[in-house]
Amino acid sequence: MKNKDWKKYLFYILLIFGLLYLDSYILRQRAIYQKETFDVGLTYIVMSMIVKIGVGTVLGLDYIVGEIKKSGSWKINLxxxxxxxxxTLYFSMSFFAMYRFIENPIYKILTYPMFIFFKNDSSFIIASQLMFGYLFVTSFYKQSKEVKS
Known part of the structure; x- marks a missing residue:
């Protein structure tokens, strides 16, 4: 293994641990905010969601860097x-649906799957956020132009 690979992967893991630490700090601040104001703190939920999506993005960073180095035109895996x-984006946003309940039949139908999963445990939301970041980044690729003879 090259020395460059060691540095790259060390950077990735330090970045992931840094983001996870930041997320735990955000969650701690949210708990303090909730105790003081009795408010959910949607701003903290948004920040935590962005950080978790960032972790998923870092997990897919090696792939996208490899794609950037290739020649060709960018394509999207639709x-x-x-x-x-x-x-995964839909389930990543479940916390918003839980705290923004609206008495509307269409809203109830659209959010019903969220409530089914949320009823048992909220860890699927965290997993969805991580997966969203990774899957979004890895949805882009470069297609090389073939030369016809």
Whole structure:
């Protein structure tokens, strides 16, 4: 293994641990805010969500850096976007649906799957946020132009 690889992966893991530490700090601040104001603190939820998506993005960073080095035109894997990225984004935003309950039949239908999962445990939301970051980054690729003879 090259020395460059060691440095790259050390940087990735330090970045991931830094983001996880930042997320725990945000969650701690949210708990303090909730105790003082009895408010949910949607700002803290948004910041935590962005950090977790950032962790997923860092996990896919090696892939996207490899794609950047290739020649060709950028393409989007639409099947991956629609079948994997959009559902993970949907479940990533479950906290907003839980705290922004609206008495509307369409809203209830759209958020019903969220409530089913949220009822048992909220860890799927964290997993969805991590997966969203990774899947979004890995949905882009470069297609080389083939020369016809």
């Amino acid at each position: 099947s991956k976007i629609f079948l994997m990225v959009v559902p």
